[in-house]
Amino acid sequence: MDIKAPRGVRDILPDESWRWAYVLDVTAKTMADFGHSEIHLPIFEQTELFSRGVGDTTDIVEKEMYSFTDRGGRGITLRPEATAGMVRSAVEHGLCAQGAASRLWCWGPMFRYERPQKGRYRQFFQIDVETLGLAGAVADIEVIALSAEIFRRLGLKNLEVVLNSVGCPKCRPIYREKLLAHFLTNKDKLCKDCLLRLDRNPLRLLDCKEPGCGAVADAAPAIYDCLCDECAAHFEDVQNGLNTLGFRYKLDKRLVRGLDYYTKTAYEILSGDLGAQNAVCGGGRYDNLSESVGGPHLPGVGFAAGVDRILLVMEEQRCSFGKSLKKEVYVVAQDDTPAVRNAALSLTHKLRMEGIPVEQDAGDALGKKRSAKAQMKSADNAGVAWACIVSQDEAQKIVVVMKNMTTGEQTTVQPEEVARRVKEA
């Protein structure tokens, strides 16, 4: 076939999808323990939500969005991230009315036009967590602890939490000037992109992956001396909280979110087993995002974790994915008489109604029924615990031979007895 999945887009095939289900199960339970409720958000939104809510000087908005005009002439974008949609929804539905706090989470596909490589796709999946309506450091600590706890329960090892503060609109301009001066004196060492960004958003230069810019960024002043009293106290409270919980983290002055509505805490969780795309999770505080998209003042803090990358790390580290859902029974029709075929069909359905995973012969691609021998071979290949061979005895009565596929032992039973025996085994 000439038609393939678009570049950067993957199918999650059946031998992988059960692992995804495991990750999401563990995630959902952890969310409940931390008091976060699941919310389902639309996959596309008005383009303006992202240009204003993510920021039009970010890579995402400048060059990575899947945007189009719909048939009604509206500017639409496939969501590149979930935070802006979460805030939009909370404001639209008054989830934080009268000073209430909302702890939410969602998961699903995000879309960014990036250069596809290991751990970087154009459709990828995120687990997204937001706490809205709380300004204090406890909310930041809870969110960071929640992300770390999901990874702990999944068995991920060799992770590093990196932490920074990006200040607020009061103190960041002072830092911005200092940074700008530093970068201007090193202008000759910067890449083309950074030279363009210099005036618009010098904080973004800290994030540049080019080696030349990296060296200049390493030598740049840190924000710590510039933080206002409020931001400095918040930063200290977050660190004290993490210390109290015994979390190890590293301060990284180059970690930024780089936009005016991101405030105070910024953090990432990095894996030593991912190569270049090493972030499994990124997050922080965004006290001014709601206002930037036309909402009321609504402080928020959250994170987004990359499900594709979590799975890459888990596979690399040979983590456990719980038990895969195995078929337990294969129903075999001994012959092709209508009585036996119907009895096999009924037995299969009844066992499924009892919650037992069952497979049966449904013919081949030409609609041809297969011999009992061929069916037994399928039972073998399916790795089931039982083959249940349906036949008619001399008195024309339907009987079932239950073959234990491990021991080879066989017992003849009535069809009604099969479910009980499978469950008791």
Ligand code: ATP
């Ligand atoms: P990166 O620096 O790797 O590009 P980012 O800063 O763009 O990450 P965020 O926007 O903070 O990432 O998204 C949070 C998480 O989502 C990342 O830590 C990562 O695990 C995952 N992620 C982001 N972009 C992709 C992508 N294109 N493919 C797969 N996972 C991604």
Ligand code: MG
């Ligand atoms: Mg990115």
